Amino acid sequence: MYKILSKITLVPTLHEFVIEAPRVAKRCKAGxxxxxxxxxxxxxxxxxxxDFDREKGTITIVFQEVGKSTKQLATLNAGDSMLDFVGxxxxxxHIDNYGTVVCVAGGVGIAPVFPIARALKEAGNEVIGIMGxxxxxxxxxxxxxxxACTELRVTTDDGSYVCKGFVTDKLLDLINERGKENIxxxxxxxxxxxxxxxxxxxxxxxxxxxxSLNSTMVDGTGxxxxxxxxxxxxxxxxxxxxxxxxxxxxxxxxxxxxxxxxKEEEQKSLEKYTNKSCTCSCGCGGAK
Amino acid sequence: MTEEKKSKKVVPTKYPMPHQDAAVRAxxxxxxxxxxxxxxxxxxxxxxLQCKKEPCRKGCPVEVLIPDFIKLVAERDFAGAIKKLxxxxxxxxxxxxxxxxxxxxxxxxxxxxKNEPVAIGRLERFCADWERTQxxxxxxIAPSTGKKVAIIGxxxxxxxxxxxxxxxxxxxxxxxxxxxxxxxLMYGIPQFRLPKEIVQAEIETxxxxxxxxxxNAVVGKFATIDELMKEEGFDAVxxxxxxxxxxxxxxxGENACGVYSANEFLxxxxxxxxxxxxxxxxxxxxGSKVAVLGGGNVAMDAARTALRLGASESWIVYRRSKEExxxxxxxxxxxxxxxxxxxxxxxxxxxxxxxxxxxxxxxxVKYELGEPDASGRRRPIAIKGSEFIMDVDTVVVAIGQxxxxxxxxxxxGLETNKRGNIVxxxxxxxxxxxxxxAGGDVVTGAATVILAMGAGRVAAKSMHEYLxx
Ligand SMILES: Cc1cc2nc3c(=O)[nH]c(=O)nc-3n(C[C@H](O)[C@H](O)[C@H](O)COP(=O)(O)OP(=O)(O)OC[C@H]3O[C@@H](n4cnc5c(N)ncnc54)[C@H](O)[C@@H]3O)c2cc1C
Ligand SMILES: Cc1cc2nc3c(=O)[nH]c(=O)nc-3n(C[C@H](O)[C@H](O)[C@H](O)COP(=O)(O)OP(=O)(O)OC[C@H]3O[C@@H](n4cnc5c(N)ncnc54)[C@H](O)[C@@H]3O)c2cc1C
Ligand code: SF4
Ligand code: SF4
Ligand code: FES
Numbered sequence: 113m114y115k116i117l118s119k120i121t122l123v124p125t126l127h128e129f130v131i132e133a134p135r136v137a138k139r140c141k142a143g144x145x146x147x148x149x150x151x152x153x154x155x156x157x158x159x160x161x162x163d164f165d166r167e168k169g170t171i172t173i174v175f176q177e178v179g180k181s182t183k184q185l186a187t188l189n190a191g192d193s194m195l196d197f198v199g200x201x202x203x204x205x206h207i208d209n210y211g212t213v214v215c216v217a218g219g220v221g222i223a224p225v226f227p228i229a230r231a232l233k234e235a236g237n238e239v240i241g242i243m244g245x246x247x248x249x250x251x252x253x254x255x256x257x258x259x260a261c262t263e264l265r266v267t268t269d270d271g272s273y274v275c276k277g278f279v280t281d282k283l284l285d286l287i288n289e290r291g292k293e294n295i296x297x298x299x300x301x302x303x304x305x306x307x308x309x310x311x312x313x314x315x316x317x318x319x320x321x322x323x324s325l326n327s328t329m330v331d332g333t334g335x336x337x338x339x340x341x342x343x344x345x346x347x348x349x350x351x352x353x354x355x356x357x358x359x360x361x362x363x364x365x366x367x368x369x370x371x372x373x374x375k376e377e378e379q380k381s382l383e384k385y386t387n388k389s390c391t392c393s394c395g396c397g398g399a400k
Numbered sequence: 401m402t403e404e405k406k407s408k409k410v411v412p413t414k415y416p417m418p419h420q421d422a423a424v425r426a427x428x429x430x431x432x433x434x435x436x437x438x439x440x441x442x443x444x445x446x447x448x449l450q451c452k453k454e455p456c457r458k459g460c461p462v463e464v465l466i467p468d469f470i471k472l473v474a475e476r477d478f479a480g481a482i483k484k485l486x487x488x489x490x491x492x493x494x495x496x497x498x499x500x501x502x503x504x505x506x507x508x509x510x511x512x513x514k515n516e517p518v519a520i521g522r523l524e525r526f527c528a529d530w531e532r533t534q535x536x537x538x539x540x541i542a543p544s545t546g547k548k549v550a551i552i553g554x555x556x557x558x559x560x561x562x563x564x565x566x567x568x569x570x571x572x573x574x575x576x577x578x579x580x581x582x583x584x585l586m587y588g589i590p591q592f593r594l595p596k597e598i599v600q601a602e603i604e605t606x607x608x609x610x611x612x613x614x615x616n617a618v619v620g621k622f623a624t625i626d627e628l629m630k631e632e633g634f635d636a637v638x639x640x641x642x643x644x645x646x647x648x649x650x651x652x653g654e655n656a657c658g659v660y661s662a663n664e665f666l667x668x669x670x671x672x673x674x675x676x677x678x679x680x681x682x683x684x685x686x687g688s689k690v691a692v693l694g695g696g697n698v699a700m701d702a703a704r705t706a707l708r709l710g711a712s713e714s715w716i717v718y719r720r721s722k723e724e725x726x727x728x729x730x731x732x733x734x735x736x737x738x739x740x741x742x743x744x745x746x747x748x749x750x751x752x753x754x755x756x757x758x759x760x761x762x763x764x765v766k767y768e769l770g771e772p773d774a775s776g777r778r779r780p781i782a783i784k785g786s787e788f789i790m791d792v793d794t795v796v797v798a799i800g801q802x803x804x805x806x807x808x809x810x811x812x813g814l815e816t817n818k819r820g821n822i823v824x825x826x827x828x829x830x831x832x833x834x835x836x837x838a839g840g841d842v843v844t845g846a847a848t849v850i851l852a853m854g855a856g857r858v859a860a861k862s863m864h865e866y867l868x869x
Contacts, residue, residue, distance in 0.1 A: 135622045149579060155672065155681035156579075181681055196579040198616035330672070330682075333577050333618055334804055335587075335644040336664035340655055347648065347655065352806070366655055369757030373657045377683035384678050 113193035114148070117170060122252035125177040126220060127186050128162070134169030136161075136199040142227035143205030143324065143356055146171060147332045149196035150185055157181050158329045158351075160224035161200060171199070174223035174252075180381040201332045202355045205322075209236040210296035214286060215261065216279050216310055217243040218302025222253050224324060225301050230260040237296075238262045242282045244302075248273035280309045292317040299323075300359065304368055311359035321359035325350045327367055328374070341367050412515040415444045417522055426707045426738035429591045429675055433497070436519075438476075441526040445473035448518045451510050456520060459508035461854035464488045466505060466520055473523055479534070482527040486539070489524075490563040491556060491853065493532065493598045494585060496525025499850050500728045532601055538608045542569035547867045550575060550634040552619045552807065555583025556849045557840030558640035559606060560856035561863075566609045568864050573634075574606075575617040578671065583642055585849070587671040588663070590701050592708065593731075596670070620810035625836060636835045636863045639822060640856060643801040643841035649693065653751030654797070658687060658759035662694070662702045662798035669705050687793030689713045691762055693748060694798035695720065700731040702796045703740045711794070714740050719747040719767050719780045745769070745780065749787065751795055762790045803842045811836075821845055829859030837863055 120128040136146060145160045163172035177183045188194065205228045213232050217225035222243050233239045241261035245251050246269045258264045265282050266274045279302070287295065298321040300310040307323040314321040327339040327350045334352035341350050344361035348354060418434040419425070425432050436444065448470040456466045465484050472481035485492045499505075501521035509517035531537070547570045551558045554576040566572045580586050585599045607613060619625065619641075628634045646661035648654050665684070668674040674684030690706040692699050695718035706714040716735070718725065721744045725732050736742070745767040752761040766786035769778035808816045815823040815832035822831055822838040829837040839855025841847055 135617065139622055153673075153680045196616050198577070198579070198618060200621055201618065330664060330667055331578065333644075334806065335646070336667050337646045337648065337661040338664045342655060347650075366757065369657055370655065372756075374683045374685065377677065377685065381678045381681060381683070 113195065114197035115193045116188055116190050119188070119190045122174065123250050125186075126174065126250070126252060127177075128172060128174045128223075129188075130170050130172050131194075131197060132169060133171045133197050133199070136171050136197065137164045137166050137169045140164050140171070140200035141204035142207065142231040143224075144200035144202050145332075145355060146173065146197060146199030147201060147329070148173075148185075148194050148198075150181070150188070150194050152195065154184075154195065155181055156196075156330060156332065157185070158201075158326070158332060160324070160355075161227065162223035163227055171197075174220065176220040179378050180385045183382070183385065198332070202351060203353070205231065205299075205356055207231045207235050212238040212240065212290070212295055214240045214242060214283065214295055214298045216283060216298060216300040216302070217241070217257070218279055218300075218306040219245055219250065221300075221302030221306070221324075222257065225299065226253060226256055226260055228299055228301075229257065233260060233262060240286060241265065242267070242279050242286070244268065244277075244279035244282070245273075246270065278309070279306065280313050283310065283313060287317055287319070292319055295319050297322065298359075304364060304371070307359065308364040311362070311364070315360045322356050323359040323362060324355045325357060325362065325367065326355065328371060341370075410447045410449070410511055410515060411443075414447075414516045414519040414522070415440045417519070422734075422737040422739075425592065426704070429708055431595050432592050432734060435529055436522055436526045438478075438530075441473055441523060442476060444519050445470045445523055447511060448474070449510055455508040455510060456505045456518075457508075459503075459505040460488075461504070461850045462488050462857060464505070464524070469527065470518065470520070470523055473527065478527060478530045482531040483537075485524060485527055489853070490560045491602050491849075492524045493528030493602060494556065494594060495850055495853070496521050496523075496528055497594050497598075498589060500848060502729055504850065532598070536601060536605050538605060539563075539567055541567055541609055544571065545569040545867065547571065547635045548573070548633055549863065549867070550625075550628050550632075550637045551640065552625070552637065553577075553583060553640040553642055553840075553842075554581035554603075554613065555640055555642045555840060555852060556585060557642075557852035557856035558583070558638065559603065560853040561638045561640065561837075561839070561860045562611050562856075563606055563609065564857055564860035565863060566606070566611050568860075570864070570867060571610070571612075573612045573614060575619050575628075576613065576615045577618040579615050580671070581613050581615060583640075587667045588698070588701070590666065590670055590705055591675075592704070593701065618806070620806040625807065625811045625814075625833075629835065636837065636867055638829070638856070638859050638863065639807055639831070639836065639838040639842060640840045640852065641804055641807055641842045642852075643803050643846040645802045645804045646797070647800045647802060648797055649748060649799060651748060651750050653753055653759075656751050656753035656759045656795075657757045658685070658753075658793055659751055659795045659797065662692070662698045662796055663801065665702050665796045666698075666705065669709065675709060684709060685794075686711050687759070689715075689792045690794040690796065691715045691717050691743075691748075691790060691792040692796045692798055693717050694800070695724070696726045696798065696800075697728055697731055698801075699796075699798035700727045700735045700740075702798050704735050704738055706794070706796070707738055707740065715743055715790070715792070716740060717743045717746050717748060717762075717764065717790070719745065720777065721745055721769060724777050743790070747780070747782070748790075748795075752789070759793050759795055762792050762795060763787055764790050801841075801846050803845075807842075819845065824859075826855075827858070828862035829855060830862060835866065
C-alpha cells in the first residue's frame with residue numbers, strides 16, 4: 113500500500129498529493145511518470161511525477177478531476193493509501209545545457225513542466241517559463257515555477273489574471289523579442305490542442321520543440337501497445353519510447369482520435385459513480 | 401504380454417471431459433472444461449499400462465513422474481498422487497489445463513499408439529484440483545543458506561525457479577512489473593481456460609514458503625540488475641521477463657480506433673477484468689464483427705474472448721491452412737464449437753476506417769500454398785488480384801510477441817541475439833553475466849508454460865550450485 117502523506121487542493125478540481133513511494137523516488141527523473149491504482153476494481157491511471165524527494169522517499173503528483181477514476185482519487189485524504197503505485201516509467205527528459213529554453217505549460221501541464229524547468233535551470237540554461245490557464249482561479253504553483261525558471265510569464269485565456277491571451281501569444285511575443293535563433297528549444301506540456309498549437313507555431317520558426325504525450329495506457333511497460341502514437345511516420349509506444357517526442361513529428365489528429373476510443377464507457381462509468389445522471393426507465397432510481 | 405499388446409485391451413478412448421455446453425459457454429467467462437470427478441479419474445487412471453520404460457515422461461519437459469502419480473490415482477491415493485506430481489511440477493493445476501499434451505507427454509503414450517492416449521493432463525488437473533479442496537500443502541524448506549536471490553518476472557518460469565530455490569533454503573524475492581504476479585497466466589490466458597483464482601492459489605503457496613513477491617516493480621526502471629546485486633545484496637538473479645512486446649502487422653491503418661494488440665485485448669479483459677465493466681473501472685470495447693489476425697493459442701483466446709464480450713461474429717484470419725494452425729488442437733476445436741469462424745489462406749493488407757478513425761473494414765488478399773519453406777511448412781503465396789474487403793469493426797492483432805528490451809538495455813554485459821532474446825546456456829540457464837541466469841520466453845521466444853517452467857527449474861539447479869560455491 114502506498115500512503116498519501118499530504119493533500120492540497122490547489123483549485124477546486126485539481127489536487128496535489130505527496131505519496132510515500134521510496135522505490136520510485138530513489139531513481140526518478142524529470143519527465144517520467146507513475147501509474148497508480150486506487151483499489152482492486154480500479155483502472156491503472158498514469159500521472160506525471162511533478163516533484164520528488166529522494167531523502168524522504170516521496171513523490172508528488174498533481175491531477176485534475178476529469179472522469180470516474182480521478183474523481184474517486186480526489187476523495188482520498190492524507191493518511192489514506194492506494195493499492196498500487198508503479199514507476200518511474202517512461203524515458204526521462206533530455207537535460208543538457210542548451211542555452212535559452214522556453215517551458216510552456218497549460219493548465220494541469222504546469223505540474224509536469226515544473227521539474228523539467230528546474231532541471232534545465234540547474235543544468236545552466238536560461239529558462240523562460242510561460243504558464244497559462246483559462247482563468248485566475250485555475251492558476252497554481254506560480255511560486256514554484258518562479259523559482260524553477262529564470263523568468264516567468266503568466267497569462268489567462270480570459271484576462272482575469274496578469275494579462276489576457278493564450279500561451280502561444282506569449283510564445284510569439286517572446287520569439288519576436290528574442291529572435292528565433294536565440295531560443296534553443298521549446299518544451300510544451302498541456303492539453304493536446306495547446307501542444308498542437310505550440311507545435312504549429314514553432315514549426316514555422318524552425319525551433320526545436322518537445323511535447324509530452326498523454327495517450328491512453330494500460331500497463332505502461334511496453335506490453336500492450338494501447339499507447340501507440342505515430343511520430344514521423346513511425347509507430348512509437350508513448351509509455352516506453354516517450355512520453356516526450358519531437359512535437360513537429362507527432363500525428364496529433366490520430367492521437368486525439370485514439371484518446372476518444374472509450375468516450376462512451378468513460379461517460380457510463382462516471383454516471384454510475386456520481387449516481388445522478390441515470391435517466392433510464394429501469395427503475396434503478398439513478399443507482400446504475 | 402507386452403505393453404503394446406496390453407494396450408489393445410484398454411478402454412479405447414479417453415473418458416470424456418465434461419464441458420460447459422458450447423452455446424452457453426461462448427457467452428460467459430466461466431471455465432469451459434469442468435474437470436473429471438473422482439470415479440472417472442480413477443477409471444481413466446486405470447487405462448494406464450504402467451510401462452516400464454515410461455515413454456510418456458520423455459515427452460514432458462519437466463519429466464513428471466507420470467506412471468507413478470497415475471498409479472496412485474488408480475489406487476485412490478490422491479494425496480500421494482499430488483505429492484508425486486509436485487516432485488517435478490510446481491504448478492500442476494496450471495499445466496493440467498494449458499499444456500499442449502497432444503504434442504508432449506500424451507504423444508509418447510503407449511496406449512496412444514492404437515487408441516487414444518491416457519489423459520495425462522486431465523489426471524494432473526484432477527489431482528491439483530482435488531488438493532485445492534483439501535488445502536494446499538506447503539513443501540518443506542531447507543535451513544536458510546543466507547543467500548539472496550532476485551527473480552525478475554513472475555511468469556511460470558520465474559515462479560518455478562523461485563519455488564525450487566526457496567525449498568533449498570535461499571531467500572527469494574520476485575520482482576514483478578504488473579500489480580499481480582503470474583505473468584501470462586494472469587494477463588494473457590483467459591479466465592475461461594485458466595481461472596485466475598487457481599493461479600493465485602498456487603502463488604499463495606509460494607508466499608507461504610517464504611518467497612517475497614514485490615509487485616509494481618519494473619526492473620530497469622526502479623533499479624537495474626547491477627544495482628540489485630551491488631546495493632541490495634542479491635547474490636544471483638534469474639531473468640524470466642517473458643515475451644511481452646506485441647508485434648503489429650505494420651500495414652496502413654493499424655492505429656485506427658478498434659485495432660488492438662492481442663496483449664491489450666486480453667490484458668484489459670483478464671488482468672483488468674474489463675468483462676465486468678463498469679463494476680471494474682477498465683473498459684474494453686468490442687464491435688459486432690471481429691477479425692483476429694494469427695493462428696496460435698493467443699489468436700484462439702482472443703477470438704473466443706471476443707464472442708464472450710458480445711461480438712456477433714468472430715473470425716480467425718490466418719494466412720496458411722487449417723493443417724498449419726499453430727494453436728493447440730483442443731483450443732481450435734473449442735473455438736470452432738463456440739462459433740468462431742475461420743478465414744484460412746487470407747492475410748490483411750490494410751485497415752479501413754471512417755472519418756472518426758474507427759475501423760469499418762479490412763482489405764485482405766487470398767493466399768495459396770507453394771513449396772515447403774525452411775520450417776517445412778508450405779509457404780503461402782499471395783494470389784494476384786484476389787483482394788477483397790472483409791466487413792469488420794474490430795481487429796485484434798495476434799501475430800506474435802518479442803522480448804521486452806528494458807532489462808537487456810539496462811544491464812551491462814548481458815548478451816542478446818539479433819531478435820533481442822537473452823542468450824542463455826540451455827543446460828544451465830547461465831547468461832554472459834556472472835551470477836545472472838535467464839529462461840522461458842525471454843530466451844526462447846514465445847513458447848509454452850511448461851517449457852518456461854523447465855527452464856526455471858534448470859536455472860534453479862545451477863544457481864544453487866553457483867550459490868553453494
Ligand atoms: C504519461 C501520462 C501522464 C499524465 N499525467 C497527468 C498529470 O500529471 N495530471 C493529470 O491530471 N493527468 C495526467 N494524465 C492524464 C490522466 O491519466 C487522465 O486524466 C486519467 O487517466 C483520467 O481518468 P478518469 O477515469 O478520471 O477519466 P476518464 O473517464 O478515463 O476520462 C474522462 C475524460 O478525460 C479524458 N482522458 C482520459 N484519459 C486521458 C489521458 N490519458 N489524457 C488526457 N485526457 C484523458 C477523456 O477523453 C475524457 O474526456 C497523464 C496521462 C499520461 C498518459
Ligand atoms: C494469450 C496466450 C495464451 C497462451 N496459451 C498457452 C497455452 O495454452 N499453453 C501453453 O503452454 N502456453 C501458452 N501460452 C504461452 C505461455 O503463456 C508462455 O510461454 C509462458 O507464460 C512464458 O513464461 P515466462 O515465465 O517466460 O514469462 P511470462 O509468463 O511472459 O511472464 C513474464 C513476467 O515478467 C514480467 N516482467 C517483464 N519485464 C519485467 C521487468 N522489467 N521487471 C519486472 N517484471 C517484468 C511481466 O510483467 C510478466 O509478468 C500462451 C500465451 C499467451 C500470451
Ligand atoms: S507437465 Fe505438461 S507435459 Fe508434463 S506431464 Fe503434465 S501435462 Fe504432460
Ligand atoms: S501414461 Fe501411457 S506411456 Fe505412460 S506409463 Fe501410462 S500407458 Fe505407459
Ligand atoms: S501502455 Fe501498454 S504499451 Fe504503452
